[in-house]
Amino acid sequence: MPTLLRLRAAALTATAVLLSTVLAGCGGDDAEDEDLTRQELEWKECGAPDEAQGGGAAPSPLPDDGEWQCATMKAPLDWDEPKGDTIGLELIRVRTTGSASERIGSLLFNFGGPGGSGVKTLPAFAEDYGTLRTRYDLVSFDPRGVGRSKPVICENDQQLDAYFQQDATPDDAAERTVLLDNTKEFNDACENNSEQMLPNVRTTDAARDLDLMRQVLGDEKLHYFGFSYGTELGGVYAHLFPRKVGRAVFDAVVDPTQNAEQGSLGQAEGFQLALDNFAEDCVSKTEECPVGDSAQDVKDRIARLLRDLDRKPIPGVFPRELTQTAATNGIVQALYSQDFWEYLTEGLQQAYEGDGSTLMLLSDSMNGRSENGEYDNSAAAHTAISCADSKPRYDAAYVERILPEFRAASPLFGDYLAWGMIGCTDWAVPGAADHPDVSAPGAPPILVIGNTGDPATPYEGARAMVNALGEGVGVELTYRGQGHGAYDSKNKCVQDAVHGYLLDGKVPQARTVCG
Structure with missing residues (x-):
């Protein structure tokens, strides 16, 4: 039943569809002395999503014939024992439309949840990110415990x-x-x-997976676009790896200073406002x-x-x-x-x-x-x-x-x-903390976008994230609109700010207001 409702694009994709294989994972593989940062991914044509990802057809090529490729990355089951057993994390990508000289690197997406399959979601929204694809490979993934990445299974x-x-x-x-x-x-x-899996699906574990992903993809810095819970994941990454942050955008921002009760109360107010x-x-x-x-x-x-x-x-x-x-x-x-x-x-x-x-x-x-x-x-x-x-x-x-x-x-x-x-209540493993630590001294500017009408991650969370990231890191942008998130509203002011920042490194003026 509801705890913190942060599921964004995956649920919205399913809504649009409704209204108009074997579970994978390499748990038990022994990493021995293998340097996982040196692994080479075997990219291949993507198959149809399995039941844990939500089912459906294999992703179709984009209108410019951009082909979807999938691969499985090995990661430690337990990051406290990085040389122990590994699991497989499922990735998906489509290559940039730009030339080699124009390419910045990979842009990793997390669409929220926690629990949403990025492998299922990215193809459904990729046309909306065509401008970003002119300089980035678009990449997403099923976080550990999700979809094809050693999924947590409960009831049938x-x-x-x-x-x-x-x-x-x-x-x-x-x-x-x-x-x-x-x-x-x-x-x-x-x-x-x-x-x-239950002790090994914390957001800190997923953030370490992100940094391994960055290295395996060959990127010096992590370029990142996080929505909803994905902003919390991005904030935790910035805390753990502040000097590895490249250009990052947080949209539909989770308040990192709140505990579960405060977050639920904020959502009660947010959905009532909506x-x-x-x-x-x-x-x-x-x-x-x-x-x-x-x-x-x-x-x-x-x-x-x-x-x-x-x-x-x-x-x-x-x-x-x-x-x-x-x-x-x-x-x-x-x-x-x-x-x-x-x-x-x-x-x-x-x-x-x-x-x-x-x-x-x-x-x-x-x-x-x-x-x-x-x-x-x-x-x-x-x-x-x-x-x-x-x-x-x-x-x-x-x-x-x-x-x-x-x-x-x-x-x-x-x-x-x-x-x-x-x-x-009575969960099998203890929780890590009252709320995540996202303080990121030394990180470059991160664009933080709040939507005044957001029901699931109320607007005040954006200012809280900016303050928690620390002085000189979070750059706040306000969208006066409705719905969960701002970029996908297609508001020109918001998208121009995001494109200018991600594509050209132009940091918007703090507290810019769009809408």
Whole structure:
């Protein structure tokens, strides 16, 4: 269930699709005295994504016939024992369209999560990065524990169907007991199926993988574009390897100073703001808003729908029913991007008439469920990485004490996000810290972009990241817009700033405002 909802492009790609092989990994290989920095990658044509990555067809060539290539990089299973067992990390790339003299190097992308497959996501968005490709090879990867990179596996598809349908906002002791029992069963399954990986999926481990990737790709510096959770990964990399940072952009920025509770509370406020903006947008259109007569009426009707679903679900995607939790998940997913507000309007209209199919498809997208009923491993990986990173453990009594604060932040999403905090209770391995360390003295300028209407990583996180990186490192840019992230809004001001920086090294003036 929800902890920190940072999954960005992978979920949005699945939404667009829904609405319009054997799990790989080399765990157990012995590195012996092999220098992993000297390994040569065997690039080959990419196959179709496997179930853990989300399935689907092999990536198609880009319009200019740019071919996708995939390779597996060896990395230590345990970075504290770099000469021990190794795992395989899956990479994908498309070569630059520029000449050898114009090429800067590789630009590595992380699209967020934690738990999103970069191998699946980069091809879906690559045309949006065509300008960047004029001087960079575009490269992404499945982080350790994700997709084809020794994935964390918890429950099977049938179990996950039930898990995501359960009542995630208990109203009494009996419902609370069921939620706690189901969470423990999920966490126990993670330990039973992936015990070897659980201690080795921290963001610090992924950051060390990034530096190995940089060396294996032949780059003196790491050039990086991180979205959502990818900004946290980038910040941790900058802390560990400040003098290896090249040109880096952080977009949809995670607040690195917050613990899990503060992050969840911030998201309650963020998604409530996004819902407010959706409601205002609907009623401000010249034609009648089909889901409410006023902004408050829109929100009141949604709240009433969720209360009704708590008592009696409606038909969703056969044979499943749309529960209160699934509907909330679907609404949250649609609020990630203004492009999906029309789907939210359609889904609400249908639900008011007894048809929960569109909201359920949105929920399925959030949870990584394909049309054929198979789940990717994003939920398992998200939980494993979040719990390995985050030290606090919250029990039911604590959640009940803080519920009033969460409800004040969001009448609609407060309970949902507060109860999501129990996801790491009784987790098999301890969490590393209250929050990540991203201080990076000695690093070059990093462009940090905050979106004033971002629901999942609220705008204030960008300023917090700038301050935490340290004086002279973070350069803040503000986008006055809606949705999770700024670059993919195609706002010219934002994209000009990013292109000028990544392609020509021109650092924007601090606190530039776009929108």
